[in-house]
Amino acid sequence: MVEKIIDISLKNRWAVLFIAVVLFVWGIFSIQKNPIDAIPDLSENQVIVFTEWMGRSPQVIEDQITYPLVSNLQGIPNVKNIRGSSMFGMSFVYVIFEDNTDIYWARTRVLERLNYAQKLLPDDVSPSLGPDGTGVGHIFWYHLDAPDMDLGEQRALQDWYIKFALQNVQGVAEVASFGGFQKQYQIVIDPHKLTYYNLQLMDVLKTVRANNNDVGGGKFEMTDMSYIIRGLGYIRNIKDIENMPVSTRNSIPIRIKDIGSVQMGGDLRLGIFDMDGTGEVVGGIVVMRYGENADQVIKNIKAKIKEVEKGLPNGVRLKVSYDRSDLIEEAIDSVRGTLYEEMITVSIIVILFLFNWRSALIIIIQLPISVAVGFILLEAFGISSNIMSLTGIALAIGVVVDDGIVMVENAYRHISLEHEKRG
Structure with missing residues (x-):
């Protein structure tokens, strides 16, 4: 031959x-x-289902979220294994598919099952799919160099400007924020005053929820002109919350500041991000989409960062923490x-x-x-x-x-x- x-x-x-x-x-x-x-992608072909229920213990998360999800996700075609993990306030379910299964077909099948499984979960719990990336998808890390801004302002800049801009880059599955403080209004209730005014904590929650909303009132026509009627009720500052009436006593409103105090604080943090021992920083992790060209995606990210820097406040720059393109x-x-x-x-x-x-x-x-x-x-x-x-x-x-x-x-x-x- x-x-x-x-x-x-x-x-x-x-x-x-x-x-x-x-x-x-x-x-x-x-x-x-x-x-x-x-590096080669040796990770398993998996779809991650993430569910958040803050304030609950791992045992409650396991019994009411993780176990129902794992039970109802059984039987999906081409599934090798299903793993569940429960921790404080969060549940992770890993659906492992066969290696030759198309990842987007797998995500569609899991999403179909979640539509039914959600009926078995608590009312205020909604599971979601993780990003369509892999275990080696963290291709680019960056952080903010902003010496004149506090960590809360840096995190707000990252979450509401930089993150959204980089997520539009071709080949990027997700931009995960890290570090800093996520600003939130915190209401500290005095339980003795609740008892004195014969109120419950749910009354306060309902009041805040009902008073943080815009209401439409239709359209009013006058002298050949149409006017849109709206009730503007979104919270703008701490005083708006303090002056919210929870109930009345003898025609006198009982406001939130009468039963507690309102302050601006940060959300619960599970860790911090330190840069070379110089202190905390705020930044993001860019996760590449499944099957994309890592080198080309990184080039697109760097080009996008140059555009993003033009809209940053004076004295704020983006610095690279990890760049796989060098390797x-x-x-x-x-x-x-x-x-x-x-x-x-x-x-x-x-x-x-x-x-x-x-x-x-x-x-x-x-x-x-x-x-x-x-x-x-x-x-x-x-x-x-x-x-x-x-x-x-x-x-x-x-x-x-x-x-x-x-x-x-x-x-x-x-x-x-x-x-x-x-x-």
């Missing part, structure tokens, strides 16, 4: 050269199209340098030992073609160009060189023997 292939190749040299050129061009196209990352570029440069070194080394060795430039040229040509075919296979099987795959190609170059030297030297020896016989 091998002899027939060799015989056909020798008789159709131009066809072989044409196939080699086609493979080389196809390989270049595959290199440009193949996703580039620093990606180093991995690519390492493989490229290995390819060049081996081509030059092999050429010198072949020329020194065979004293034949055509033999050296044959070995040199087969190296880039072999690498191009490797990238064609990476693209065909959906494998990204990462440290592991690129290192495999670099190691394979040595094998290709050894085979080429043996074959060329053997062919050269046979040709020399033929010439001696004829001579």
Whole structure:
């Protein structure tokens, strides 16, 4: 079989050269199209269901949220395993699918089951799907350099401006905020005053909820003009909350400031983010969408950050905390340098030992073609160009060189023997 292939190749040299050129061009196209990352994605094909119910203990979360969700998510096609985790105020359910399952098909199936499972959960609980990213999707971290702003203002700037801008970048699944304080109005109730006025805590909650709303009153026409009637009732400051009437006694309103105090504070934090031991900072983690090109997504993020910085307050800048593109570029440069070194080394060795430039040229040509075919296979099987795959190609170059030297030297020896016989 091998002899027939060799015989056909020798008789159709131009066809072989044409196939080699086609493979080389196809390989270049595959290199440009193949996703580039620093590390291989070995994470499981999973969909995360996140549910928040603040203030509840892990046991309550387990009994009323995690267990009903895990029970009702059973039976989804192509599911290998379902894992649940309960902690204070939060529940995580990990639905593990088969490796060949399309991630967006899997998310759709899980979402269909959640529509029914939500009926079994408490009224004020709503589960949601996690981002369509993987365990190695954290490709870019940044933080704010704002020495004249407190942590609460920095977190507000991150949550309401920077985060929304970066989420529009192509290939970004989520921008997770970290650090700082999430501002909130906090009402500190005096239980003795509640008892004195014969009130309950739910009365205060209902009052705040009812008085933080805009109400539409329809349309009023007068002298050929239409006026839209609205009741503007959103909370703007602490005094608006303090003056909310909870009840009345002898026609005198009992306001919130009569039964407690109102203050501006921060939400409960589960951790802090420190930068090089210099103090707390506020920033974000960019999570890449499943199957995207990490190198290209990072370039798009950096371009978007330059636009975002134009709208930041004076003295505020965005600094990079972690950038995976550095590792990606180093991995690519390492493989490229290995390819060049081996081509030059092999050429010198072949020329020194065979004293034949055509033999050296044959070995040199087969190296880039072999690498191009490797990238064609990476693209065909959906494998990204990462440290592991690129290192495999670099190691394979040595094998290709050894085979080429043996074959060329053997062919050269046979040709020399033929010439001696004829001579």
